[in-house]
Amino acid sequence: xxxxxxxxxxxxxxxxxxxxxxxxxxxxxxxxxxxxxxxxxxxxxxxxxxxxxxxxxxxxxxxxxxxxxxxxxxxxxxxxxxxxxxxxxxxxxxxxxxxxxxxxxxxxxxxxxxxxxxxxxxxxxxxxxxxxxx
Numbered sequence: 001x002x003x004x005x006x007x008x009x010x011x012x013x014x015x016x017x018x019x020x021x022x023x024x025x026x027x028x029x030x031x032x033x034x035x036x037x038x039x040x041x042x043x044x045x046x047x048x049x050x051x052x053x054x055x056x057x058x059x060x061x062x063x064x065x066x067x068x069x070x071x072x073x074x075x076x077x078x079x080x081x082x083x084x085x086x087x088x089x090x091x092x093x094x095x096x097x098x099x100x101x102x103x104x105x106x107x108x109x110x111x112x113x114x115x116x117x118x119x120x121x122x123x124x125x126x127x128x129x130x131x132x133x134x
Contacts, residue, residue, distance in 0.1 A: 004017055031123075
């Protein structure tokens, strides 16, 4: 995997501008921050994000992958201001579960999400490098 960042570009904080990867691709559906019983234990954006990260790690493990194989995350948030106000806590939760691996990311504010109670939804793409197989 190669992080793409032209020399003249500033280094982004908390994400990468681009990732080059070759191998077996894993696509995770939009994940929301509920339990296995499909219950939201918190209305807190960071709490729901932590649950999403934990679910993503579990799904990736099913494919023989880990969080270090994530190449892209697309976040769909209900409230941009809530997201921006939560950045410090979101970053801490991200690093605790995912680590210091920063894939390409996008964040989009949406009018609503399908699951009542969800504050955000995250889609994830990962690539297991060819040299370690899957």
